[in-house]
Amino acid sequence: MNNLGGIDLNLLVVLDALLAERHVSRAALRLNKSQPAVSHALARLRALFDDPLLVRHGGQLEPTVRALEIAPQLAEALAHMRQLMGSQPFDPAMERHIFRLAMSDYAALVLLPRLMAVLRRQAPYVDLIVRQASREVMMSQIVDGEIDLALGVFPTLTEDLRTSLLFKEHFACLADGASLGGEKAMDLTAYLERPHILVSLRGDTGNEIDLALAAAGHKRRIVLALPHWSAAPGLVLGTDMVLTVAHRILPRDAEAGSLTVFDPPFAIPPFSFRQIWHRRRDGDPAHRWLRDLITHILAPSESVPAIV
Known part of the structure; x- marks a missing residue:
């Protein structure tokens, strides 16, 4: 591919779409072309690069090693070309x-x-x-x-x-209101006496909350570690567990129900x-x-x- 004179550079746009979509029909939709036209372009690309580029696996096309090598360089080259040619603004109301x-x-x-x-x-x-x-x-x-x-x-x-x-983002605590006995918060001693829920992909204690506790010479008991932020708040209800978590995922109506939101009784750096x-x-x-x-x-x- 040293000589670009005989190469249709539009093929590279098709390859970029195929590598992104990994599906001929979706690439055709993205390019506003027919499916046969994209399939024909893929055949020409395979001949041009002397490589299958994308091979069928299950319901989609998987890139070959050569295609994975090409993808980032191709995307960067096309981005530079669009800048050079003066890209038109994206029209979200009309464009796919x-x-x-x-x-x-x-x-x-x-x-x-x-x-x-x-x-x-x-x-x-x-x-x-x-x-x-x-x-x-x-x-x-x-x-x-x-x-x-x-x-x-x-x-x-x-x-x-x-x-x-x-x-x-800052952290907040969530507990069942009934377990607090009418209180709206808890001190550090009460916090450490409670069982805790940890939200973590890895399930370890290398997180902002436990690192902050360790820095102050404390450790909490984690009775449940799970990777699902969305499920965690609902697990507190009807238990003595405490959830310390990013504030924005707490239920907006928590205070109106049986759950109580309060500030952690120790400093946790925001993220x-x-x-x-x-x-x-x-x-x-x-x-x-x-x-x-x-x-x-x-x-x-x-x-x-x-x-x-």
Whole structure:
């Protein structure tokens, strides 16, 4: 492929879509082409690269090793080309697009209800595919081009990754109101005497809460460790357990019911919740539109004007 003179560069746009969608029909929809046209382009690409590029596995196409090598370089080259040619603004009301996002169920609870409500009103042809993974896997998937955007807590990033702060999150405690005997909070002694629920993907104590306790010379008893933020609040009801968790996932009507929300009886540093993407996506109009939309939905209202 040293000589570009005889190569239809539009084939590279098709390859980029196929690598993103891993499905001929979805790639055709994304490109506004017919399925036979995309299949024909794939055949030409296979001949051009002397590699199958995508092989059928189950219900989708899986990239070959060569295709995985090509994907990030191709995405970056196309992004530069769009910038060079002066990309047209993304029109969310009319254009079809699929975004692949990675996030925990905490992020899904915080973001997706409001994001989907906006998309259904303002961008009816925009679809989302959401995956869950560890922080390290998310960053790897961003670099490899497998996902477009990741949301979470990322203390360190490689130089190829871009980030924007969405909000600072603090912790709160949740307990069954009846178990508190009419009290609205508990001191540290009472807190340490209670059994606790831990929300953690790994189920270990290397989290902000237990690290803060350890720094003060204390340790709590964890009777349940689970990876599901969404399930945790409901497990407190009718028990003596305490849940210490990110404030934004607590039920909004908790105080009106049988549950009591109160501040932790010790200091826990807040964490920064961010979205990250690869620098090759900086100039992509559709990607920039989604980043801006998420920022407007999640950033503090006093710093970002509401658009929804």
